[in-house]
Amino acid sequence: MTWNSASEFFAMGGYGLYVWGSYAAAAALMLLEPLLAQHRHRQALRDAAAQTDPTETDQ
Amino acid sequence: MNASTLRLFTFAAPSRFYALTGWLIPVCWVATLAFTAAGLYMGFFVAPTDATQGEAYRIIFIHVPAAWMSMVLYLVMAFWAGVGWAFNARMASMLARAIAPTGAMFTFLALWTGAFWGKPTWGTWWVWDARLTTELILLFLYLGYIALVNAIDDMRRADQAGALLALVGSVNVPIIYFSVKWWNTLHQGATISMTAAPKMASTMLTAMLLLTVAFWAYAFAVVFTRARAIAVERESHAGWVADLLKTTIKP
Amino acid sequence: MKASTVAPETAGTSMADLFVCVLMRDLKLASRRRIDALLPLAFFLVALSLFPLGVGPEPQMLRDIAPGIVWVCALLASMLSVGSLFAGDHADGSLEQMLLAPQPAIAVAAAKCTAHWLLTGLPLIVASPLVGLLFGMSGPALAALVFGLLLGTPILSLLGALGAALTLGLRSGGMLLILIVLPLATPALIFGAGAVGTVEAGMSAAGHFSLLGALLIVTALGAPLATAAALRISTE
Numbered sequence: 249m250t251w252n253s254a255s256e257f258f259a260m261g262g263y264g265l266y267v268w269g270s271y272a273a274a275a276a277l278m279l280l281e282p283l284l285a286q287h288r289h290r291q292a293l294r295d296a297a298a299q300t301d302p303t304e305t306d307q
Numbered sequence: 308m309n310a311s312t313l314r315l316f317t318f319a320a321p322s323r324f325y326a327l328t329g330w331l332i333p334v335c336w337v338a339t340l341a342f343t344a345a346g347l348y349m350g351f352f353v354a355p356t357d358a359t360q361g362e363a364y365r366i367i368f369i370h371v372p373a374a375w376m377s378m379v380l381y382l383v384m385a386f387w388a389g390v391g392w393a394f395n396a397r398m399a400s401m402l403a404r405a406i407a408p409t410g411a412m413f414t415f416l417a418l419w420t421g422a423f424w425g426k427p428t429w430g431t432w433w434v435w436d437a438r439l440t441t442e443l444i445l446l447f448l449y450l451g452y453i454a455l456v457n458a459i460d461d462m463r464r465a466d467q468a469g470a471l472l473a474l475v476g477s478v479n480v481p482i483i484y485f486s487v488k489w490w491n492t493l494h495q496g497a498t499i500s501m502t503a504a505p506k507m508a509s510t511m512l513t514a515m516l517l518l519t520v521a522f523w524a525y526a527f528a529v530v531f532t533r534a535r536a537i538a539v540e541r542e543s544h545a546g547w548v549a550d551l552l553k554t555t556i557k558p
Numbered sequence: 559m560k561a562s563t564v565a566p567e568t569a570g571t572s573m574a575d576l577f578v579c580v581l582m583r584d585l586k587l588a589s590r591r592r593i594d595a596l597l598p599l600a601f602f603l604v605a606l607s608l609f610p611l612g613v614g615p616e617p618q619m620l621r622d623i624a625p626g627i628v629w630v631c632a633l634l635a636s637m638l639s640v641g642s643l644f645a646g647d648h649a650d651g652s653l654e655q656m657l658l659a660p661q662p663a664i665a666v667a668a669a670k671c672t673a674h675w676l677l678t679g680l681p682l683i684v685a686s687p688l689v690g691l692l693f694g695m696s697g698p699a700l701a702a703l704v705f706g707l708l709l710g711t712p713i714l715s716l717l718g719a720l721g722a723a724l725t726l727g728l729r730s731g732g733m734l735l736i737l738i739v740l741p742l743a744t745p746a747l748i749f750g751a752g753a754v755g756t757v758e759a760g761m762s763a764a765g766h767f768s769l770l771g772a773l774l775i776v777t778a779l780g781a782p783l784a785t786a787a788a789l790r791i792s793t794e
Contacts, residue, residue, distance in 0.1 A: 260365070260492055293555065300543075458728045486744065
């Protein structure tokens with residue numbers, strides 16, 4: 249599949265909104281989800297640390 | 308750690324699961340990126356334009372893998388929840404809980420991309436065709452599972468109740484799909500099926516399969532990350548967590 | 559002490575005896591609170607009456623949507639009333655006592671499902687011809703509606719009991735129960751409402767009823783077992 253120009257690529261034969269709307273949603277979800285999971289992991293470690301040493305002053 | 312004997316329940320111990328996933332997750336991310344790049348390249352620069360749907364069909368490369376993942380993850384979730392219930396293995400139940408949000412995400416993505424594909428091809432954002440409707444019900448099944456395990460404070464009761472619900476749901480998914488399909492054909496709704504042009508070019512199929520593998524690797528990475536978080540949350544009083552905190556640089 | 563000196567009430571008590579005992583108890587309790595027992599029926603009728611007010615009184619349209627909304631309202635009435643299936647007994651400890659019995663818990667689960675159907679499902683079935691007439695349905699369609707509900711309301715009671723057992727004692731129990739059970743009840747809804755539509759179109763609904771019947775059998779075999787397991791999980 250050869251695209252003649254970048255604008256042609258983004259236009260997707262007139263279906264640009266639908267194609268990129270789909271891929272954008274996928275990208276957004278698949279970037280957000282791992283970040284949320286990682287945040288949860290870090291928070292769990294922080295909470296566990298606070299439990300074992302409640303006198304700690306960080307966070 | 309003595310790594311010579313690997314028994315069936317070796318990784319049922321949260322500490323060993325945690326250690327294993329520590330190096331597995333980066334591997335999965337590398338695989339995700341590699342297969343995503345390959346799949347997207349194939350999908351956008353190799354696969355030709357579709358005769359009937361034009362460029363709109365390219366949504367299939369993420370729609371179908373997302374739908375497959377949503378269904379497979381539900382079964383995997385039910386499996387691990389069942390294992391956790393049958394063998395009283397907490398880690399298996401934690402893994403099941405970790406899978407649920409990712410499964411729900413893929414279900415939502417399948418619905419979203421389905422709608423965005425439907426609009427240019429069928430002229431409407433939503434159609435009550437068999438697959439989309441079953442997918443919607445699958446989303447409700449995921450949400451029900453998540454809501455149930457989160458509503459119960461007693462961890463063991465929550466794990467077991469969730470397992471029962473997930474197993475009952477798994478049995479029902481084929482029944483629901485069949486009934487919705489029956490209903491759909493009766494109402495003469497879907498004369499258009501949700502697959503691409505009848506003769507799917509092999510490049511199209513390859514791109515789809517590459518992205519399926521990418522989604523699998525992604526799912527492993529995210530689910531394992533979440534499972535690690537849950538393990539730390541629930542086992543925060545355990546010795547291995549204390550050891551872990553000593554050796555980890557505080558975030 | 560010899561085994562023959564065991565108390566007469568428990569000597570030879572079988573699963574069937576426990577089933578009958580729990581069933582009669584529930585029916586007796588319901589007879590002391592007749593108003594409460596009739597609430598699901600009242601809800602059913604009120605909810606149904608809202609639809610013409612919402613969508614307009616045009617007869618043909620009402621006739622078209624009637625099977626669907628009758629089934630949905632039956633579903634909702636069932637789900638709303640099943641939430642309290644185990645709650646009362648759980649609160650005063652009698653549920654634990656029932657589960658302590660040597661007989662399998664499946665007898666308790668089955669008895670509760672039966673009681674719920676007799677108290678909620680059966681009144682809906684009896685009321686449905688009247689409702690059908692209000693929506694302008696004709697003879698064969700009415701028969702299909704009643705027969706479909708006859709097969710379908712037990713399914714709703716069976717699934718509802720499972721949901722009630724899983725959500726026993728939870729704060730958000732009612733809504734959660736509905737969220738859990740409704741997806742599982744969609745096949746019954748599809749076949750039941752579809753049967754009426756098929757009959758109205760002049761064709762035979764035998765296929766629908768066969769599927770509905772099969773669904774009933776499968777649910778009757780599996781749900782009480784799952785409900786018993788859920789009761790054990792929730793009361794441990």
